[in-house]
Amino acid sequence: MKNVFLWPEGKVLHALCKAYSLTPLKRIEDRLREMFPSGYPVLCTSGRSALVLALMQSGVKRNDQVGIFPYASHCVLDAVSRFGTPLNGQGAISANIRLVYHQWGYVQETNLPENTIEDCADTLCRPGTPLFPAGGRYEIWSLPKILGTTSGGVLWCRDEFTAISLRKIRDSKLNGSFQWLLRLLLSRFSGLYNYWQGAEGGLLNVSRLQTGEILAAIHKWDKIVSDRQKKLELVWPYAVEYLQRPINRLPSVVPLKTEILETELVALGINTGFRMFERVELNKSRFLEKVLPLPIHQDMSMKKLEGCLVVFKITLSNNGI
16 A cells, blocks of 8 residues: 655656657746746755755855744755754744745745745645735745656746846756756655755756656646645645635645544554644744645545545544544
C-alpha cells in the first residue's frame, strides 16, 4: 500500500521520459504568465533557488534580520542564512524583511509591507487567481509540492523589469543538469541529499532536461484543480473551525480538528503525523496548534479519502465528539 504524505510524490521514470522534450524556459514562463497575468514568473530549479533569487534582489546583507516562520525547514534556514540573519519568534514581525509562509495554502495574513516575500510553496492556485495575497513583493512556488514534479520552482515578481533582471542572473549561472540528475537519484540514494542541497543554495540555471516534465504537469493544471476542489468540499466539514474555506488558493491538506486517530490513518497509509500549525488571529496574535493534516492532493485517491473519513466519523462517534 502506497503511503501518502503532505505533498505529492515525484515520479522519477516520468521525469526521465520527458527529459528529451528540451522545452525552452520562455515557453513555460509565457504559459504561466497567461494563466496568472497579475505577476511575472521566473522559472527556477526549485522553490529554494527561487528564495535565493528573491533574497539577492532584495539586497539582503549579513547584518539584516530576516523574519522567518515557526518550524521553518533547514532548507529555508540554509537559504536565508547565506544572505542575512534568520530571526524567529515575535521579533520576526519587525525584522528588516519577512518571509511569510502561507502554510499548506492557507492565507492568514494580509496587508503586509511590500518588502515581504510570500512563501506559497504548496499552494495550488486556480488559473486567474490574483498573486501576492498578503501584498508582498514576491511569491514563491515549489512545483514538486504543487504539481508533483521531481523539481522546479517559480518566483513571481510584481513587475516585468524585475523578472527580466532575475532571469539574466539565473541564466548567467552554471547549467543545472547534473544537479537535476542528482535530485532524481535522491529517491534511491538519500545519502546524496547533502550534496544536492549544498549546490542548490548557490543558485544554478534551469536544466532543459527538467523542463519537459514541468510543462507536461502544467498542462494538467485544470485537472488537478478540479480534483483538489472535490476533495476539499468532501473534507472541509471536519476542518479546524478558525480557518476560512479557501476559494481560489487550494491547500495540499486539510487540518483536522482532532488528535485521536493518527494510528487509524497510518493503517490506511496516511503518514503525515501530527504537525504544528500557526494560527493567526484578526488582532495579529499567534498560536501554535497541534493538528492532524489530511492530504487532499493528487496522490490521495478519492476512494482512500472516503475511507479515511469513514474511520474519522467512527472515531469521533466512539469518543462522544
